[in-house]
Amino acid sequence: MEFEELRKIWDAQNDQPLYAINEKAMYNLILSKKKQAHRITNISELLIIIVYIITGSFVLGMNLFDQSSNISMYVLCAWMLGSAFFMLVNRIRRINGDNQFDRSMSGDLDHAISVATYQVRISQIMLWNILPIGALTILSLWEGGKPIWIAMVVLLFFALSYYAGGWEHNIYKRKKRELEVLKNKLDNAG
């Protein structure tokens, strides 16, 4: 065969697509991505609530026990318990909203995207939340007359937490993007 013949054979395939998109397989992929997103959301929510309740209560208990007049410490524990409450309210709202999506493939995917959007939003808020908590902690250390090196260690800890939080936030953003791409594929398959 000459090259032009090869090209003719090649061009002929343009009239008939090589593949079809298997909607059932795509549906299963969506379901598995959705389950994975749910599991991660549940664990993160519970972890955030538990950590804020324990640390907030611990700071409050210490303050009451020491009969401390350190205002920043009281603000800090109020902020932490408030964060736990905020997370709890968001969790309840998310669970209540779970039934708003229909059981179609598209509905399932919309649901998965909604959960992913929620994860992105919460991780962003929790990332920002590190800043006031860090500031209040440093302020309370300063108010309590603690040595500067302790403040530096605490500052480093919060900087690392902020970095780790940013990393987690990016993972959620990437997962959300993957789901949106799947949704586009689904829309195009029809």
Add this chain to the structure above:
Amino acid sequence: MIEKEQQQIFEDWLSQHKGLIFKIVRAYTFTVVEQDDLFQEIIIQVWHSVPKFRGEASVITWLYRISLNTAIKWTKKERKHYQSETLEGVQHILQESRMQTDERLIWLYEEIYKLDEIDRSLTLLLLDGFSYKEMASIIGITESNVGVKINRIKKQLISKSKKHDHYGI
């Protein structure tokens, strides 16, 4: 670019040019598992590329560039993970068309698959009628280098096709 706009452009590209992606997927993969994985990878990269598209090249050239780059990277990094996987019990997003495929086309894909990653890209571009200049820009090598490689690929394919004809397959 707002997300809705990005989505609209992506949908248009996919509906009009998915055949282009299918060809690359077919040329760079061997098993259905691989086809599925590479297809998903290309689609994700195409989505990310939408806001970066400035219209300096045609959409087809742009899509070829993104898809071939992804396929080449995928071949180097990911393929080894799929070599030991079996095909049983696995559901795939991509299904090969049930339409009767020309035996000679199957043979052509097999021969393209035997080439290295860069030659594979050049062959696809050549068969789809790209100029040397466009190929050089997409692949990132000089035009003269493209010319040398294309001549060699053409000779190789013609020689193999003659053997193929000779054995009457």
